[in-house]
Amino acid sequence: MKTIATCVEEILVSQPFLEDALTRNILNYSALAEELRGEISKILRKPVKSGAIMMALRRYSPPNEMANKIKLRRVLQNLGDITVRSNLSDYTFKNSNSLIHSHLKMLEVIKKDSHLFYTFTRGVHESNVLITTSLKKQIEECYTDENCIASQDHLSAITIGLPQNNTKIAGLYYQFFKRLAWKGISLYEVVSTTNEFTILVEDENVDKAFSAIKGLKN
Incomplete structure (x- = not known):
């Protein structure tokens, strides 16, 4: 009841x-x-x-508010480097049998330059490619047979290094999303690995978003 x-x-x-x-x-x-x-x-x-x-x-x-707050505060104070990358473009493609082959073609293009920004994320129905804008011509050639659902230029990525124990802390990502939401910053894309968290925003919001994320360390 x-x-x-x-x-x-x-x-x-x-x-x-x-x-x-x-x-x-x-x-x-x-x-x-x-x-x-x-x-x-x-x-x-x-x-x-x-x-x-x-x-x-x-x-x-x-529940467990105090104990988790202490862990959360410690993790936020020990966030790693915050890196900003500009001049990025984002593509969303419909999944297909040939999509992975298009991805492999693009990997051949970028494999000699480790400084290029490139991420590929495969979802259930669509896949996302985030890449340095200077390679727009190459990506459009490699993915020419794919169904491009959406594309966006003038994007910037903010990557935050996370402590190795971050996967054990409840509410960590919520702290990032909450701070950005309070500042009125909309996210275009989110990409993460075990110890890195990357948000993608439009260029006009990058300074504001960087300041918001940096403020979490204080």
Whole structure:
């Protein structure tokens, strides 16, 4: 049976920004309780009092919050180098039987220059190629038989080095996404390996995004 406390928990979990503001004590409990009263009354199918909701809000505590916060803070303080690469282009191709052969052709083109930026990500229905814009001609030749769903120029990549134990920390990527969202920065693409995390943004947002990511280390 659902209670006011479980309703409050479900709402907060589904709205991370709200939960974050609550745990930082920057919300007015009385005003929030009144705001949630109608939704919780609807869920429980009976009238509820704002005072009861406010009590549930004050008692709410995310599971393992303190222990994970300490680990999270330590990881963020030990983020590796933050590298910015500009003049990038992004292509999205529909998956096909010949797509991997097109990818191999492109690898032959770039294998002699280790400084070129190139990523290939295969999804269920489509694949993504991110590459230095100067190689647009070559990629369009190598993938000439493929169905290009979308392409975008004037992109920049910000790559963050992650500590080796990052895979054990809950909510690490959320910290990046939250900070960028608060700054109003939309992401064009996200690419990651075990110890590197790369976001792709339009050139006009790169300085703002870099500043936001760097701020996480403080």
